[in-house]
Amino acid sequence: MTEQTIATAAGDDPAAGMRAVRALRDLADRLEVLQVERARGLGWSWQEIADALGVSRQAVHKKHSRRP
Template identity: 75%
Template sequence: MTGTDALLTAAGSAEPAEGLRAVRSLRTLADRLETLQVERARRLGWSWQQIADCLGVTRQAVHKKYGKSDKVVR
């Protein structure tokens, strides 16, 4: 079983504390992956609109979250 599989199993736990900790960990992982992919897309010349379309959010939302961040390479 991988770490991700263990987190998914724990997220469905009947024990709320275990499930909520797993949900928090999954959210952190998803946020890190999103940042990584936004950085890659921007380095490859993607527009904010292209990124927003893939994430299912508005261009304004993605730009607000990443546009002024030093994390995202332009």
């Protein structure tokens, strides 16, 4: 992602803006998976991860517990 993507997301063209929003959302999702896996590998509890993400333990466990 670049500053250009962020600028596009806030721009006047709704189609381009929506594509940029989707790209940013996809990036955030990939980063979340990476960091949750890293935290679990380091022994973090589901509660610690949930607190860091600002969600419930149940939500983060449901979303990520099925990953190897």
